[in-house]
Amino acid sequence: MTTLSLKKTTSAWIITILVLFIIAISFGITMRFNQGRDINLNPDTFYSIMTVHGVTMIGIWSCAGMMAVNYLLSRYVKTSVKLNVFAYAFTVVGVLMIWASTLIGKFHAGWTFLYPLPFRVAWAKWGTPLFLWGLTLLAVVWLVWAIGMVAQILRNYSLSESLAFQHLSRTKTPAKETPPFILISFVSLIGIIICLVTAAILMALLFAEYYSNGGFVNDPLLVKNLTYFFGHTIANEALYLGLATLYEIMPEVSGRPKFKTTWYVALGWQLSLFFILTAFFHHLYMDFVQPISFQIIGQMASYLASIPSAVVTVLSVIFLVFGNKIKWNIVNGLFFLGVTGWIIGGIGALIDATISNNIVLHNTLWVPAHFHTYNAMGNVLFSLAFFFWVGNEFVDSKDYSKFNKLLLALLIIGGFGFVIMFYIGGANSIPRRYSVYPKELNLGDILATLGGAFASVYLLAILWIFIDLMKKCIKVFSSAR
Amino acid sequence: MDIYRFNEKMYKSIFICTIVLLSNYISFAQESNYNYDEEKDIYKVISNVTIETEQGNQKLSTIYETSPTILVLIYTRCYGICNPLISNLSEQIQQLDIKKDFRVLVVSFDAADRLSDMERYAQQFDLQNDARWIFVTTKQIKPLIESVNFNPKWDSTIQQFDHNALLVGLNTNGYITKKIIGIRGSNELQAMLKEINNEFIVSYPLPRKNMLFSCFTYNPTTGKSELSIGLLVMLAPALITFIIVLSLIKLGKKQRKTLVK
Numbered sequence: 001m002t003t004l005s006l007k008k009t010t011s012a013w014i015i016t017i018l019v020l021f022i023i024a025i026s027f028g029i030t031m032r033f034n035q036g037r038d039i040n041l042n043p044d045t046f047y048s049i050m051t052v053h054g055v056t057m058i059g060i061w062s063c064a065g066m067m068a069v070n071y072l073l074s075r076y077v078k079t080s081v082k083l084n085v086f087a088y089a090f091t092v093v094g095v096l097m098i099w100a101s102t103l104i105g106k107f108h109a110g111w112t113f114l115y116p117l118p119f120r121v122a123w124a125k126w127g128t129p130l131f132l133w134g135l136t137l138l139a140v141v142w143l144v145w146a147i148g149m150v151a152q153i154l155r156n157y158s159l160s161e162s163l164a165f166q167h168l169s170r171t172k173t174p175a176k177e178t179p180p181f182i183l184i185s186f187v188s189l190i191g192i193i194i195c196l197v198t199a200a201i202l203m204a205l206l207f208a209e210y211y212s213n214g215g216f217v218n219d220p221l222l223v224k225n226l227t228y229f230f231g232h233t234i235a236n237e238a239l240y241l242g243l244a245t246l247y248e249i250m251p252e253v254s255g256r257p258k259f260k261t262t263w264y265v266a267l268g269w270q271l272s273l274f275f276i277l278t279a280f281f282h283h284l285y286m287d288f289v290q291p292i293s294f295q296i297i298g299q300m301a302s303y304l305a306s307i308p309s310a311v312v313t314v315l316s317v318i319f320l321v322f323g324n325k326i327k328w329n330i331v332n333g334l335f336f337l338g339v340t341g342w343i344i345g346g347i348g349a350l351i352d353a354t355i356s357n358n359i360v361l362h363n364t365l366w367v368p369a370h371f372h373t374y375n376a377m378g379n380v381l382f383s384l385a386f387f388f389w390v391g392n393e394f395v396d397s398k399d400y401s402k403f404n405k406l407l408l409a410l411l412i413i414g415g416f417g418f419v420i421m422f423y424i425g426g427a428n429s430i431p432r433r434y435s436v437y438p439k440e441l442n443l444g445d446i447l448a449t450l451g452g453a454f455a456s457v458y459l460l461a462i463l464w465i466f467i468d469l470m471k472k473c474i475k476v477f478s479s480a481r
Numbered sequence: 482m483d484i485y486r487f488n489e490k491m492y493k494s495i496f497i498c499t500i501v502l503l504s505n506y507i508s509f510a511q512e513s514n515y516n517y518d519e520e521k522d523i524y525k526v527i528s529n530v531t532i533e534t535e536q537g538n539q540k541l542s543t544i545y546e547t548s549p550t551i552l553v554l555i556y557t558r559c560y561g562i563c564n565p566l567i568s569n570l571s572e573q574i575q576q577l578d579i580k581k582d583f584r585v586l587v588v589s590f591d592a593a594d595r596l597s598d599m600e601r602y603a604q605q606f607d608l609q610n611d612a613r614w615i616f617v618t619t620k621q622i623k624p625l626i627e628s629v630n631f632n633p634k635w636d637s638t639i640q641q642f643d644h645n646a647l648l649v650g651l652n653t654n655g656y657i658t659k660k661i662i663g664i665r666g667s668n669e670l671q672a673m674l675k676e677i678n679n680e681f682i683v684s685y686p687l688p689r690k691n692m693l694f695s696c697f698t699y700n701p702t703t704g705k706s707e708l709s710i711g712l713l714v715m716l717a718p719a720l721i722t723f724i725i726v727l728s729l730i731k732l733g734k735k736q737r738k739t740l741v742k
Binding site: 147150151154155156158159190193194195197198201205214215216217218219221222225226229277289290 | 689691692693694695696697706711712714715717718719721722725726729730732733734736737
């Protein structure tokens with residue numbers, strides 16, 4: 001059951017996330033225009049912006065997923081508003097620490113802060129510890145939050161029920177049903193706990209080196225393994241949390257019966273927990289000292305990870321949409337568009353995760369192409385759909401008929417136009433993470449300018465959404481119920 | 482024993498076994514025995530001493546600025562490692578049939594050696610007419626050997642120097658880009674040739690005494706990399722999560738029981 005305090009906290013999350021999103025998009029557009037030589041930034045400013053852009057985007061959309069799941073969990077289990085408020089407050093503190101380290105301290109080792117870059121100080125001395133402490137705070141707070149939500153699920157469902165094992169039998173009808181939302185949230189939260197524990201270990205190792213004055217040094221390969229295990233997994237699990245909201249809300253707003261947990265949905269999501277944890281090895285193809293078997297695991301897991309979650313979800317959405325009379329509105333429209341973006345980005349990811357292709361595409365613009373597709377045109381849209389849905393809940397409205405097609409058109413043209421410029425760049429071997437391109441790669445300049453222009457169209461749509469949602473969110477704070 | 486207490490004991494046993502296994506592994510997995518001298522003075526510029534050649538005195542830089550250079554330090558009276566070192570190096574160069582531009586500069590670190598001794602030494606290996614090989618002496622032995630961290634010790638009993646077999650790779654700017662101590666395989670020589678030609682070669686930092694958690698340990702006896710404690714650290718998050726979830730299951734069961742009562 002949703003309470004007013006849960007609505008207020010959720011509304012504070014939405015406003016904060018959208019404000020940070022708008023600023024982070026502006027940083028992204030600034031970077032693309034700098035690469036296009038339309039403006040001229042110092043390289044250290046460019047890389048500071050790149051760092052804060054990456055870490056903010058990953059952070060806010062992970063939060064958005066967890067916040068949405070927290071809200072919807074209250075339909076099935078008793079949720080803790082105090083825990084939600086605690087997560088919100090300390091997330092704000094963590095974000096401020098990271099922003100101060102990057103924008104004031106000029107820390108610019110990238111959001112992946114790959115070892116040993118944070119210790120090659122080319123910024124204010126306090127930048128490195130502040131950035132790392134900021135990340136540690138976020139990791140610990142979100143870990144406590146995720147553990148809290150898993151505890152709440154396990155209070156009502158046993159472990160086997162949470163994992164929907166009783167649904168694996170094709171003949172027996174289970175005594176207790178596990179809704180797909182509970183299954184997907186549980187699987188994703190377990191994945192999030194694993195990757196946040198990884199982040200805590202990673203931070204402990206980095207601090208050990210930082211504060212030992214050379215008494216302890218890290219193995220770069222171990223740190224890289226831990227960084228990508230954490231980074232790759234949290235980006236994917238955040239997307240899965242978005243899918244959990246899709247399973248819960250999309251049929252409801254489309255006037256269709258709720259999704260059921262069938263044997264293949266249960267099996268698919270159970271397997272995805274394992275595959276998503278092993279797919280990160282595809283980030284380590286260039287690490288020659290690692291056994292070849294790890295590289296093969298990386299490629300296999302990348303392919304296999306897509307089958308349970310993607311195929312099962314796509315089939316579910318197709319069965320929901322085609323051959324049925326659907327009342328299209330902004331919520332299911334964003335969910336449907338998000339699935340499309342997720343699948344396109346996923347295919348781009350699989351192409352890059354194939355070893356023979358990775359030799360060519362590694363560290364080219366193909367990489368930001370695929371992750372921007374499944375984030376900006378996938379995960380973000382899942383969360384925006386939830387924001388619209390919950391915004392209507394805030395004002396006690398079930399009417400989704402106000403559906404502005406221009407808004408979707410701006411998102412589609414801006415979003416896909418923006419990522420297509422990355423794809424063309426990647427296919428032409430334009431490297432990523434360059435503040436400006438050398439003259440030999442002047443195609444990169446043109447694509448960057450066009451990319452920046454398309455991203456500005458996308459930003460317009462987000463500003464529109466922000467204004468619309470702000471009104472609804474602010475109403476919650478003035479509401480007495 | 483009721484099922485609740487049995488589960489509690491089982492979780493405790495799993496936890497204790499894991500801690501014991503982890504600590505044992507940490508104790509034994511990190512044993513290694515490396516020679517760290519090869520990393521000393523890398524990317525420092527060699528001392529630009531004057532050398533005596535057939536063409537007269539000239540600066541060392543006139544050699545390495547023309548072509549990337551492998552510097553070999555020997556002395557002609559040596560009946561230890563010097564002969565096998567030169568013999569092995571010349572054989573490897575012939576066998577590899579290297580197309581890369583480079584020279585081998587053989588310098589005596591014995592003040593007693595004259596240029597004529599070095600010429601005879603070259604003839605001993607049939608290298609006197611090989612344009613790639615240059616045999617020289619120098620009066621500035623000390624600054625030269627100090628700049629490459631080569632420390633021969635004179636043993637008056639056997640009237641011989643106690644010294645390493647050292648190859649020093651110099652690029653055309655005089656930077657020491659790689660050192661090889663001891664007679665090693667041809668792949669090491671190829672890596673050195675790549676380094677002195679400023680080509681990218683894959684590298685991995687050697688384990689050091691203060692690096693506690695490495696993913697792999699190189700075994701010099703077998704010549705193979707072995708899995709190490711660092712990869713066990715990779716399993717720690719899953720293990721910790723497993724323990725957290727087990728605790729939450731226990732807590733959930735307890736709360737459900739309380740609710741039923």
